[in-house]
Each structure stands twice: as C-alpha cells, then as structure tokens.
Amino acid sequence: MRNFVFMVALILFVFAGCTEKEEPRYTPEELENIPQPIRTGLPPVQGGFVLAVGTDTITGKEMVDLLLPRLAEAAQNMSYDKFAPKALPVVIRELQNKVADILLYQKAMAEAPEQIDEQLDKYVEAETRRFISSFGGDYAKAEAFLNSYYKMGWKEYRKHLRRSILSSSYLQGKLPEQKPITYSDLKKYYQDNIDQYHRQPTITIRLIDIDKQKLTTGPNQTRTEAAAKLAVELIERIQGSEDFAELAKQYSHDYRASKGGLWDPIKPDSLAKPYDILAKEAQSMGPGDITGPLDTGNHVFIMRLEDKQTEEITAFESVQKEIGQQLKMQNKIEAMNTLMSKLLEEASITGIQTFAEFVMQKLYVQAN
Numbered sequence: 001m002r003n004f005v006f007m008v009a010l011i012l013f014v015f016a017g018c019t020e021k022e023e024p025r026y027t028p029e030e031l032e033n034i035p036q037p038i039r040t041g042l043p044p045v046q047g048g049f050v051l052a053v054g055t056d057t058i059t060g061k062e063m064v065d066l067l068l069p070r071l072a073e074a075a076q077n078m079s080y081d082k083f084a085p086k087a088l089p090v091v092i093r094e095l096q097n098k099v100a101d102i103l104l105y106q107k108a109m110a111e112a113p114e115q116i117d118e119q120l121d122k123y124v125e126a127e128t129r130r131f132i133s134s135f136g137g138d139y140a141k142a143e144a145f146l147n148s149y150y151k152m153g154w155k156e157y158r159k160h161l162r163r164s165i166l167s168s169s170y171l172q173g174k175l176p177e178q179k180p181i182t183y184s185d186l187k188k189y190y191q192d193n194i195d196q197y198h199r200q201p202t203i204t205i206r207l208i209d210i211d212k213q214k215l216t217t218g219p220n221q222t223r224t225e226a227a228a229k230l231a232v233e234l235i236e237r238i239q240g241s242e243d244f245a246e247l248a249k250q251y252s253h254d255y256r257a258s259k260g261g262l263w264d265p266i267k268p269d270s271l272a273k274p275y276d277i278l279a280k281e282a283q284s285m286g287p288g289d290i291t292g293p294l295d296t297g298n299h300v301f302i303m304r305l306e307d308k309q310t311e312e313i314t315a316f317e318s319v320q321k322e323i324g325q326q327l328k329m330q331n332k333i334e335a336m337n338t339l340m341s342k343l344l345e346e347a348s349i350t351g352i353q354t355f356a357e358f359v360m361q362k363l364y365v366q367a368n
C-alpha cells in the first residue's frame with residue numbers, strides 16, 4: 001500500500017501550469033527540452049495498422065495527430081526519400097514513449113490495491129475542481145482552455161489525469177532512496193560544466209559593408225574613391241536621422257543586408273580579417289555608437305554597435321544550491337530510466353518498426 005501514497009504536489013506537473021494563470025507554465029519548446037525517462041530495450045519487430053500493447057492499442061491516427069504539428073513543415077519541404085530517414089527516429093521515439101507509458105500504467109494497475117478506483121476518483125475530482133478554480137471558477141473558460149491548448153474535453157482530461165496520477169505514484173514508489181549529494185559532487189559538477197557558468201564576451205553589430213568590387217564608378221573615378229564617397233554620404237544621412245537598418249538594406253553588399261545589416265552576437269576574437277577591425281573598434285564603443293568609414297582594402301565598413309557583453313564567470317558559491325537541485329534531478333532521472341528499461345525488457349511488443357513506417361507514410365501524405 002505504501003507504494004501508492006499519492007504525492008499530488010509532485011506528480012500533477014502535467015497540468016500544474018494552468019493553476020495560477022491561463023497560460024501554461026512551459027512552452028512547447030521548453031517541454032521538448034525537459035528530460036524524460038529514456039525508453040530503450042524494445043525489440044525490433046513487425047506490425048500493422050494498429051499496434052497492440054497488452055490490452056490497449058495505439059492507432060495510426062493518434063500517432064499522426066500527435067506528430068503532424070512537429071513534422072508537417074519538413075514533410076512539405078522535402079521529398080519522401082529525404083524526409084523518411086529524418087522523421088523515422090522521431091516517430092519511433094514517440095511511439096516507444098507511448099508504449100512505455102501504457103506498460104507503466106498496466107503495471108501500476110496490476111499492483112494497485114483494491115480500493116484504488118475510489119482513491120483515484122477522489123484525487124481526480126479534487127484536481128478538476130482546483131483546475132476550474134484557477135480560472136476563477138469559470139467552468140466554460142477552463143473547458144475552452146482544455147480544448148484549445150491540450151485538445152481535450154473533460155472526459156479525456158479526467159482519463160489522462162487518472163492515468164498520470166496512478167502511473168506517477170507507482171513510479172515514485174518504486175524509486176530507490178537517493179544517496180546524499182556531497183560537496184565534492186557539487187564542486188565536480190561545477191568544474192566539469194564550467195562553460196555553463198562562463199559568459200564569453202560578445203558584440204552585436206549592424207554593418208553596412210561596401211564591397212569596392214561591386215561598385216559602379218564614375219568618369220575618372222576609382223573604386224576606392226567611389227566607396228569613400230558613398231560611405232561619407234551614408235554617414236551624413238545616418239547622422240541626419242535616417243534609419244541605419246534601411247540604409248544597410250539598400251547599400252550593404254553583405255548577405256545580412258536583408259536583415260538591416262544585423263549580425264548575430266559574436267565573440268570579438270573569432271573575427272578574421274578584414275572583419276577583425278570591427279572588434280578593435282567595438283572595444284571603445286558603447287551601444288548605439290557608430291564608427292566609420294573603415295577602409296580595409298577591398299571593403300569599407302560603417303558599423304553601429306547594438307550590444308556588448310563583457311566576460312563573466314559565475315562563482316561556485318552563487319550556483320551551489322542550483323547545482324544540488326540539478327544533481328538530485330539527474331539521479332532521479334537515472335533511477336527512472338533504470339526502472340523503465342527493466343519494464344520494457346520484460347515486455348514483448350511486436351510491430352514497432354513497421355508500424356512506425358506506416359505512421360510516417362500517413363503523416364507525409366496528410367502533410368501534403
């Protein structure tokens with residue numbers, strides 16, 4: 001029975017983001033980066049249009065619906081021969097995740113106490129009321145959010161919540177007690193991952209890059225003279241309040257001209273000739289300052305400094321607590337991975353590979 005002590009504050013993370021405001025706590029991109037138990041060990045198999053997992057099934061339609069938002073753009077911009085090898089690992093991974101979730105739920109149900117249905121009903125209803133109260137008690141507003149963000153109705157929400165509570169509680173109960181995190185563990189993590197705490201110096205610039213070889217010269221005028229004349233005119237126009245970005249779009253020969261001459265943040269010491277002169281100039285500049293014309297031989301530059309970040313190393317003492325939390329989570333994930341791998345090794349699921357290929361084909365057709 002002790003394996004089913006419900007840790008509601010911990011395990012209801014799936015819908016926790018909705019409790020205080022309408023927007024979820026995590027964006028889809030952030031959710032993509034949250035570490036999950038690694039589902040490995042599934043045997044290579046053959047299958048058809050519906051994949052059987054014990055008494056449950058996974059349909060092609062639900063997998064296509066799940067993956068289409070993520071893979072549609074790639075499917076629309078590639079031939080199938082190019083799309084297939086890129087998409088198949090994604091499809092298989094999501095399919096294995098789904099299989100593992102089903103197996104975990106089935107295992108949890110098999111070992112659940114007799115009164116589990118009554119307990120689950122109480123927790124599901126309590127969580128549903130809490131979810132509705134997070135929208136000021138407005139049932140319709142809560143329902144609209146479920147429909148728009150999670151693509152669920154109340155029936156699907158309660159079913160999903162029920163499974164999540166049971167599976168998470170079972171998994172929590174099976175986790176071994178974590179060993180204490182020592183000071184040496186913290187220090188080693190900090191040293192091994194020092195790049196996370198070392199902010200490199202960077203500059204962000206806008207550049208009008210006048211390539212002398214691409215200029216049209218007037219009578220008795222060299223390309224160097226034409227470039228110098230154009231650069232002076234552009235600086236005067238900038239000083240006269242014309243927009244730097246618009247002038248870059250019109251006159252810069254750099255491929256970033258379409259972006260108004262804007263460069264991504266760069267490390268100053270990474271710039272090779274002739275662009276190393278930009279880093280030297282940026283040393284004495286502040287955000288918003290403009291310099292030029294800078295004649296490098298084949299090019300004439302006009303630069304505006306957008307941003308400058310200095311080098312900074314975060315002290316160990318400032319992140320010691322954060323590292324401790326990371327190590328605890330890392331140890332917990334490793335324990336979960338071990339449990340999930342053991343569960344998958346005990347299962348005999350056939351059809352993963354062929355079913356994944358079927359899903360991928362249907363997805364490609366539907367995307368196009």
